[in-house]
Amino acid sequence: MDSQVDTDRDAVVTSERLRAGAREWLARHSYSVRICHWINVIAGGYLVVSGIHIFLDFPELYWGHTGYQGYPALFKLSDWGISWDEAGAMGNRMWGRNYHFTFAWVLLINGLVYVVWNIKTGHFRDRMLPRRDELTPTHLGADLRNQLRWFSPTRVSATNYGTLQKVSYLLLIFFFMPLMLLTGLAQSPGFTAAWPWLLDLFGGRQSARTLHSIGTVVFVLFVLVHVLEVLRAGALNRVRAMITGRFQLPREET
């Protein structure tokens, strides 16, 4: 296919140019994206670590409204070789609770700022909504094959997000994050007194806790894939672009 040939050639040309020390810069990320991104890194990091601390103090998962030590569990850390006492010794739930709720607020406010800011600037519409022609099976298949080819990356686009990248970011922002917020709130006696529908939505407080925990694993996997993609696409250039906003481009092909 033509596009395949093009992208392969692009990649070769890109690496040649970079080796040749070409210097051409592109404004890659707006202020809003960069500021919000690094706040997310801090808040997300604290949320995962503090959430694990909270979990370790009660390392079992249940389904429904009820769950306590001795009640039939879906998951027990003790089945995986870490006893209740060992887990408790590793976790500090007071520290965990204090920082979890603090950074939940940071992430929520930052997320709202990011969404409102980028709807206003047109970032979502122009750069993150997949175009119609991007959503064809052929294109998605080609994009997926590109993603899986670790050693010969092609089409490391300087200016556009890839289609799978767009879809995964949009799912993260508009589906996954709200789900984590709601499964979190469904565990709170205060919020569920105000919004009892939260309990019905997830089938109970313990179900919400289980979904929240599974969500944590999904989030960590997302971050791992995200970091691997950055490494593959050129860590220095990508991270620099997320800090300074400027992305180093190869010189125009003559």
Added chain:
Amino acid sequence: MSKPVSSQKEQQGAYPSRISRRRLLSSVSALGGLLVTGGCSDAFMPPTLRGGLIGVADVLTMSTNRWLLADQPLAREYQPSDITIDFPQWHGPPRSEEYQQLVSGQFSDWRLGVTGLVKQPLSLSLQDLKRLPARTQITSHVCEQGWSAIGQWTGTPLLRVIEAAGGVTSSARYVVIDTFDGWYEGYDMFEVVHPQTILAYGLNGEDLPIGNGAPVRLRVERQCGYKSLKWLKSIQVVDSMVGFGKGTGGINSDWGFHWYGGV
């Protein structure tokens, strides 16, 4: 013996399932002009503010909760079929000699002092408490550790006890509860006037077991379990939490947990 009262009957009678603002206001004014004395801002902030981002988050969480709960809705009440048979007991009973003597006397010598900024200080026996209007509620205990279990609690609303003591004076801001295991917690009037905030002496139609807080425990259904103190010893109405423990408003917040346990 406890005397369970059906929660349905209660909801139709003295306690509507959703307390009206007017009723709340009248409850509060019965407490002696609480709104005038800063009862409003108390509802949005803990007795002492922690520093830094954690302190900011404390206030955001508490004020969001209290704003959403301004009409004082009831926490979810469950069906009898949802009740957890062996309600967890978690911590053992108090070891103090004072408490052991009360146990051996089957709590006949137990007296709940209601003192401080009330108009007529009281000393209530278990029988006295049971003679006050009762409420029965099937609710979920939500431990901050992560477990939850459902129990049917029968007891006297804390507001009824305060009313039996003639109401509070105008400077009253917190109700401080002490327990036989050395715990104490302060509660603001927003929590005190709530119909589900009860002094429970019955669990699942039986007398409250020792492991669950006999003779009487508190139920604060819109906050985490650490606010539902067990083995109650005394009640004081105060204008400030200064002088109790480290002054943060409760033993859990003295240790570093949130004072407001709504999350």
